[in-house]
Amino acid sequence: MFRRNVSLFIVSMLVFLLAACGSSPQQGSTETSQAPNNNTSQPAQPAADKKEEKKFVIGTSVPSLEFTFFVAAQKAWEEAAKELDVGAPFYNGENNQAKQNKDIEDMVVKKVDAIVVIPITTEGVIPAIRYANENGIPVFTVDRSITSGEAEIVAHIGTNHEEMGENAAKLFLRGLEEKYPDVKEYKIAELLGTPGSSAAIERGKGIHNILEKDPRIKFVASLNGEFQSTLATTVTENILTANPELHGIIAHNDMMIEGALQAATTAGRNKDLIMVGMDGQISTAEKIKSGEIYGTFLQLPSMLGDGMKAAIKHLNGEKVDENVWVPTELIDKANVEDMISQQKVW
Known part of the structure; x- marks a missing residue:
């Protein structure tokens, strides 16, 4: 009887131990299943942030x-x-x-x-x-x-508009010397941009920085063309009427130099004039290629x-320089075809 009771006791203990051991894997699997759930929930946060950007x-x-x-x-x-x-x-x-x-x-x-x-x-x-x-x-x-x-x-x-004005003036002077090497006095006209605009003020300053130092230069007119082609045509007509002798016209932009060219062509005097503008638009480049305009300086829109x-x-909190200067580039007869083919002009 005693042996039987002992046997029953041992069997009961074995069953109890097996049940206890079997519960550990179940408890462990619950922790493991929770970990993946935590991991998969993490990417959801950036998605919410992205919506709030x-x-x-x-x-x-x-x-x-x-x-x-x-x-x-x-x-x-x-x-x-x-x-x-x-x-x-x-x-x-x-x-x-x-x-x-x-x-x-x-x-x-x-x-x-x-x-x-x-x-x-x-x-x-x-x-x-x-x-x-x-x-x-x-x-x-x-x-x-x-x-x-x-x-x-x-x-x-x-x-840097002042620098561009200086470079355009140097180009203009070169053209005058090429076309009129024996002339002692160059009679020229300047077409001005919008009054009060920094582009007109600074380009004009650059032009005068160079040309006023040359004793051969005589400004016969410095008139406002408002950066506009139509007004420049009218202004140039008046300049040509008042000045039967004129060697060149320099303008604060290409639209005005094209307007001046139109007036000079109508008057039959376009071949007598050295013409220089600034900006680098494609229509002006085409006229440089054909020899109607001497040159310009490119600035990038x-x-x-x-x-x-x-x-x-x-x-975004990044540092920005107070002045960011965009470079300019000469366009003349020597490089105009490349400037056009490379689509640098606009």
Whole structure:
């Protein structure tokens, strides 16, 4: 009887131990199954964060789409916006400073993240930029600058217009010397850009830095063509009428030098004149190729897209240089075919 009871006791203990051992794997499998669940839940967090990422909206205003340069700049702006996935409202100032200021104020009201502006004039745009400053919206200028100290900008992206004016003047002087090597006095005319714009002020300064030092140069006229082809044609007609002897015309942009060429051609005097512009538009390059215009200097309308990129860097907390200079390039008879074939001109 005792042995039987002992046997039953041993069997009971074995069953108990087996049951206890069997519970360990079950408990372990529960911990293992929880770990994968924790791991698979981790990627869900970035997905939620991604939905919360803000898409930047960066607005811009250009002086006028009547100018070829700004039409090309608009294309560069749109291409950059597509590449960077940025909201990019575009405003045409219509060469009206009051309208450009109102457009900038509209961007502020709509709470864009940054504003990139090509000012019509150096001072006229300041109240609008100051309004953006007061509302905490960073402002970047492109191509044309503003007078310093009265409004705050993060950075300026553009060409050194004074240097480009100097280089254009050197090219112009070279052309005069080639065509008229024995002339002791060169009678020339200058076509000026939009009054009060930094481009006109600085390009004009560069031209005079070079030409006023040469005793052979005589300015018979320095007249405003507003950077426009049609007005330049009218102005040049008046210059030609008043000056039966004229050796050359230098203009602050290519649209004006093309307008001057039209007037000179109508008057039958185009072959008598050395003509130099600035900007590098393709129609001017074609006229350099044909020998109608002596040369120009290229500046790149893609700088407006560069302004967008600078704004994004700033919004992302990256450092942006206060001045980003975009290089210029000579276009003359020697290299114009390459410039056209390589699609450097616009």
